[in-house]
Amino acid sequence: MAIRSLCRAKPLLRAQLIQSLHKPKLRYHFSSQNHHHHYSDPPPSADLVSEISRVLSDHRDPHHDLELSLNTFTPKISTNLVEQVLKRCKNLGFSAHRFFLWAKRIPGFEHSAGSYHILVDILGSTKQFALLWDFLIEIRENQSFEINPEIFWIVFRAYARANLPNDAIRGFNRMVEFGIKPSIYDLDQLLHALCKRKHVKVAHQFFDNVKHEFTPTVKTYSILVRGLGDVGELSEARKLFDEMLERKCPVDILAHNSLLEAMCKAGNIDEAHGMLREMRSIGAEPDAFSYSIFIHAFCEANDIHSVFRVLDSMKRYNLVPNVFTYNCIIKKLCKNEKVEEAYQLLDEMIERGANPDEWSYNAILAYHCDHAEVNMALRLITRMTKENVMPDRHTYNMVLKLLVRVGRFDRATEVWESMEKRGFYPSVSTYSVMVHGLCKKKGKLEEACKYFEMMVDEGIPPYSSTVEMLRNRLVGLGFLDVIEILADKMERSTSCTIQELANAMRGKTGFRKSRSEETELESD
Incomplete structure (x- = not known):
């Protein structure tokens, strides 16, 4: 339907657009198959998982009667499904916490260890820390x-992600309340969680405070x-490396690579090359990661x-980069308009057993989409x-955006x-692309309405910017009645x-x- 025809608002065309919005679009068919309460059960149907997940999404308000809506699923509940x-x-x-407690009350049902770990991760990821500790205390009692200890490792990561490094340390100190004496492995997990999120200063200070209570390892x-x-604290990294030598820790390739990486990130490539040669002289043979x-x-x-000079060196020593390293090169080649070389590298990955992943292909796909190929x-x-x-x-969003x-x-x-x-x-991001x-x-406003309606039918909340754009187009063309139909459906x-x-x-x-919404719409 042409836009000019829409603008004239012919009764027949208006009726067609409105009629299209009333057509049911049923895409999910839910299984009624029962599952035993066994961890060894076959995987539950994706449709059943989607249906229960949607119930949780629709009842996220504390005042919603989630448990009543879940009761119809009681005969189908299995450990795998949960x-x-x-x-x-x-x-x-x-909602996930309420779902967990609801399932726990089903006679004969027992959660797996995995479910406990997943729920702790969910509560941490959503920053429900008070609820998380209440949950752990309830489990203990x-x-x-x-x-x-693995439960606490999840807690460390959650606090680090939330930029609450001191709370992560408090979590480490609370392990004894739950009958766990922290080990060096637990300390390693805490330090790794903090350093991964750039809370390095806090991690370093805490290590200095407690290192005499543990026996630090090379890890x-x-x-x-x-x-x-x-x-960028290369001098501090060197001091710590020297301390490791003084404590007579057996320095392995992991330790050498850590210092190599610190040197390269500080721009001291020549110094790093010198260290690489020195490693060979002392019998610490560089591995694929050293070159990566x-x-x-x-x-x-x-x-x-x-980059290719280093790749050639790796081939001489029969070392193969990992997929992440190959992807880094492919992305850089595509940014430099060297897409043929990127394809050659893709072939090389397969030949050398470093099987490409979706990121390998997406890097090249982004080039083709940018050039409308x-x-x-x-x-x-x-x-x-x-x-x-x-x-x-990302694959689908890029190619759909290109085709439209x-x-x-x-x-x-x-x-x-x-x-x-x-x-x-x-x-939501894929629907929004359309x-x-x-x-x-x-002439494609009716199609836009169709995809919007599908999104609503699926129970997927659209971005506010998507609602605004569609509304503005409909208002501009005088389709106020279509707006009412869509709003009623919503x-x-x-x-x-x-x-x-x-x-x-x-x-x-x-x-x-939201900022995340803007990122979704701009990145693909």
Whole structure:
């Protein structure tokens, strides 16, 4: 339907658009198969996992009667099913906790150790720390599960991610309250969690305070040396390396690599080369990671010639870079318009047993999409699937955005349908790519409404910016009645977020676009 025809608002065309919005689109068919309460059960159906996950999403408010809505699933609950639902609901801390407790009350049901770990991770990831500690205390008092050090490792990572390093340390100190005497392995986990999130100064200070209570290993020192290198503290990294030697720790390749990496990140490539030669002289033979450190440093400096020089050296010593290192080179080649060399490297990866992953292909796909090379992009996706590498969200978002942008709507439909056949369920970002792209194209407003309606039917809350864009297009063309139909549909959704966004569709409220939403829309 052409935009000009829409603007004239012919009764027949208006009726067609409105009629299309009332067509039901049922895509999920839920299994009624019962599962025994066994960890050895076969995996639950993806549809059943999706249905329960949606119930949790729709009942995230504390006042919602989540348990009543879950009761219909009681005969189908299994250990595997609970684990899969928890994995799908990592951003729903409160609902996931209620779901866990509800399942625990089912006669004869027992959670797996994995479910306890997943829930602790969820509560930490959603910063529900008070609830997390209440949960651990309840476990301790009821003795329903033996709390192990791995639970606390999850807690350390959660606090570090939340930029609460001192709370991570307090968590370490609280281990004794739960009958666990911290070991050097637990200290290593704490230091690694802190250093990974750049809380290196706090980690270093805590280590200095407690190192006489433990026997630090080469791994302990390597974690800190690498962390100090990451934040540009090469001199401190050297001091710690020397301390390790003074304490007569058996220095392994991991420790050497940590200092090599610190040198390269500080820009001291020549010094790092000297250390590499010295390593050989003392019998510490460099491994693939030793060379990969230099590759990443040269990629950072955009020195492609030196990158390939290091690759040649690795071949002489029969060393193979890992997939992450290959991907770094491929991405750099594509940014330098050397896509043919990127393809050659892709072939080399397969020949040398470093099987490409979705990131390997996505780096090249991004080049084809940036240059509007439709056939090359589609050919690359075909190659991915032939080599058993499943396209991910970024893959589909990039190619769908390209196809809509260049007006290849037929191919966009084909890709969407093939995506569903492969079992990939589009997320809000993928739907938004279609709605935003189609809204910008003449004659494609009805298609944009169709994808928006599908998203609402699936219970996926759209971005506020998507609601705003679609509303503005409909208002501009005089389709106020279509806006009402969409808003009514949103109000009937079981998702509270979608219900609230119905007001935004009517123009009654100002939902603010989140930073993560902006990133999603701009990155793919």
